[in-house]
Amino acid sequence: MKRSILLSTVALSAAFLALPAFAQSQPEATDVPEVVVTATRIPAIVARTPGARVIDALTIHQRGAVFAADILADVPGLSVVRAGAFGGVAQVRMRGATPGKTLVLVDGVPVNDPAEVNGAFDFSGFALSDVERIEVLSGPQSSLWGSDAIGGVIAFTTREIDGVAAEAEAGSYDTLRGRLALGVADQRRALSVQVARFDTDGISAADEADGNPEADGFENTTITLKGRYAVTPAATLDGSLRWSDSRADTDGFPAPTFALADTLDRQTSEQTSGFARLRLDAFGLAHQFSVSAMEIERETISAFPSVFEADRLALRWQADGTALDQRLAYAFGAEREDTSGSLSSGLTEEMGTSSIFGVARFEPSDRLTLTAGLRHDETDDYGGETTGRVSAALDVAGGLILSGAWGTGFKAPSISQAVCDFCFSSQPFPRLRPETAEGVEVALGWASSDGRIEGRATLYRLTVDDQIIYVFDTTTFDSFYDNIDRTRTDGLEVEGRAVLGAGFDLTLAYAWTDARDEADGSRLLRVPEHSGSATLGWTGERFSGALTVRAEGDQDDSGGVREGFVTANLNGSWQVNNQVAITARIENLADEHYQQVLGYGEPGRSAYVGVRLRY
Template identity: 70%
Template sequence: MKRLLFCTSALAALAAPAWAEEAEVLIADPLPEVVVTATRIPAIAQRTPGARVIDARAIEQRGALFAADILADVPGLSVVRSGAFGGPTQVRIRGANPGKTLVLVDGVPVNDAAEINGAYDFSGFELGDIQRIEVLSGPQSSLWGSDAIGGVIAFTTREVDGVRAEAEAGSFDTLRGRLAAGVATDTYAVGAWVSRFVTDGISAADEADGATETDGFDNTTIGARGRYALSATARIDGSVRWSRSEADIDGFPAPAFALADTPDRTEGEQWSGFARLSAEALGLSHQLSLSASDLVRDTIADFPFSFEANRQVWRWQADGAAGERLTYAFGAEREDTEGSVSTGAVEDLGTTSLFGVASVEATDRLSLTGALRWDDTDDFGSETTGRLSAALDLDGGFILSGAWGTGFKAPSISQAVCDFCFSAAPFPALTPERADSVEVALGWTAPDGRLDGRITVYRLNVEDQISYVFDPVTFDAVYVNIAETRTDGIEVEGRAALGGGFDLTVAYAWTNARDETTDARLLRVPEHAGSATLGWSGERLSGALTVRAEGDQDDAGGVRDGFVTANLNASYALTDQVSLTARIENLADARYQQVFGYGEPGRSAYVGVRLRY
């Protein structure tokens, strides 16, 4: 197959094993193929429309500490962060609201079942233990069921072999530390890690609006991962990840009910993990796993709230192949979720699913992939979703690929019980939201593999979207299926190996996301967004300069102005085991807002040390 066409601006370095040293591979070398595993069966990224991979080396080179720091550079993905340090942070893929992005950690769904839309909060998602991030844009319900209308973000934790430690200090009295240790052999592996981040922060409300109080953030993440080969054909593995965050936030105090300094704060605690048995039998590779996640979040304010949610998923999957051209997988799942609502009542939802996916090399140039899934919900009937994709090698290093897919999202627990609803009439009966999408991509790779790029054109339709409707005359407030949304978009991305250890990656997205009922633009989705990363790697010095820009976006309460910002990260290897690190964020000291009304830090600097054994 051809070499990797391109990745996002986050892919400023080559794919490398966990703990590999930067100097062992020159960035100027041709790019290898990058494999996507969140597709259920391994797939090559450049042949998979909407697939991007961010590896550990790219995360390190960019100096990204939290998931939101690097996800913002994925074309077509917008990060919504209400407060710079620890503020609620959600993502939208191709204009779909945050509840339509499924988040997986080691295959474990971690979306918040007690959140109104079922969305995941990325504010405390620290990257110290993450080996790779895979982003699949577009409906992926045929692979992963509900919550995947916009796409999937899959995180994989790293297997530790050795000892690694990091420490950093900088602006806003920020302190950060990481420690990981483990051992890995062909027979077994066991490792653990801990990360700590604390800062005094800045005011969550923009200081330009008169806010002066600093809002701090405190985050701790602990995890462990292991595997053991029971025999030549069977093994067990598993992982567990726990995190706790405390963040000062600002609220909307009476009588103006405008964003301002308040003593409000949030506390959140989450753990997730899985245990899996893998075995060869009947000519197939079988995996039987149990995954679980549990989340508690509290808001301490004039109107306090406390929510708790948990999820368990039993999954069996069998992988097989027929000759060298056909690979396939099929299986079954049972998912149970439980969550509390504002009244303190606890509700639950459940789904039983069957799925199958297959990929065939029809010719030496043409590959076809299809997926089909049936989900039977306990409360909202059954849904069948599918996806077809194809990739065709053309002459001159071009690859033409495309995909068509459908998706659905069952109502969340809050929507199902009509939490925060007020009406004298019976609450409307909700149905699942449905989506369909089509995309076409053209990619090109230079003969020497040092220059590549891809352009993707897509359309995403969402029908029966669930909206919260308030009637100012009757004061009724309910959830109803009324909205229809459409997103038309173009995503452009490319990479050039410039020689001398330098490379350049660029990404741009035009996203036209609208409510088909009113023709209004969807909130918090910039029409134009892009980034460029210049990376370098030498014998001792490596780093990256990233410039990111977003256009104006409509927001609740006004229009958030567009902005341009830049970050610089570098490391210098004193020895094979010791490196000094430095990073500067908001290099030009730009004043901007990511979300209307919420300020972002000015220029800030951080220095640290990294140890590896």
């Protein structure tokens, strides 16, 4: 397996180096507009923004991605930790940072689970059927978004619907998927509703190769309501509401061996999030006044049943403006966020943070862009924290862009950590402090003059101090949370895309991630040192398709080492006419036996066919 990973990595690197010669030999030309990211508070060009990526709706459809976890693994420096396919808890680690240090936004609404041990978001039931674009900001982003953004930010934007759209798909493991969307949209108003359903008998969450034949099913329903109305040319109201309900069969650790095996365990999750916003042009500034909320309830039915409930309310004001003939763009504002959680142990907690922030971008020339941000968060329980970030991008010449950034971050203890859930000690529990981080990165990007080829390589270091971990004393049998860890991640991220001609395009990504505990030099768990992907896409007049190959090296895991793997997915569609398209996809094309998390199974070769309608 190590040899396969090495060969795959060499092949990806060779293909990347060969792109300029191959692509330049194609006669066609193309005009590719600059991609803009908006989760930076001030809209910014991705090529000039260190650590920024955008995954658009076209890419999502080309890959045939159904859930967010299906496509996030292709982002360099981001590892998906999924405890079993089809509904197994799926969390992400960005640049080696533990789950809970990546802030997740849906239409600007923070949706991290306050009652989860680390405050992490579970991507397992997050369907992409209504998602228009995904923005990823790697590295500390607390100066923009406050707590939970040490590793970075993942922001999802849902789409407006104009007309009627429907989709149905069926395939392996008795899987059924459907979507129906209705809406109207014009310059003044928009209103849409979408319903999506996913149902499968699944596979065993515990790896079938270890003698676990029982299939674990998964079902998810997602409903999205979205609206917009321009009251006047200077005032617009918009908002959205998203409800998701999931039920997943899971496996546990039964006695007497307490090893992962087939059980009748299951987990249900219901999450609602939404926002209402007023955009108002007044006093020479563009203002946004918004209120957003989310609530979640998770229940685990097992030998050790549990129920967790949590909610979050955020009030936000932001003002945007420009000066110096638009060479200076800036934004500033204030926020208040309140969270509460109720844990299965009966413990409850309420936490709150008041914040002020500002960010500015200055372009002294057409070639140089300077950006700076500063934020102060005052927590109700853990004092205040000021974070900042500065970055610069220089257009050197010949399509080369040199950029770099330095930033700090922090993360307040989660509710579970704050009340010391599942802690046992005859002594008072330690007083926790917020975790803090410092990140630095430098990137070199290049794009051809015709926009056919682009790529970027990024070197970074991320250091986290006072990391909170769960401590178990084998002598006294005391257990508690404490700030005792310091971690450091050094990494390299390489990514590129080329339009090859004749309808073909190639996208490559590779990450080297050296994430370690500074106390003893050991590697952090569930972070592969090497990972990469390559997608060869093709778009014709009526047919389109994509072949994606993903590879991950060995990674340390609880109880051992999870071996590396190489797997491939094939996706295609045939546009019958303007209204009807037939789709087909094959996952795990080579029927590879692999695990993303040690002990948990992944599907073998599986196939799905469907139809899309649009009127």
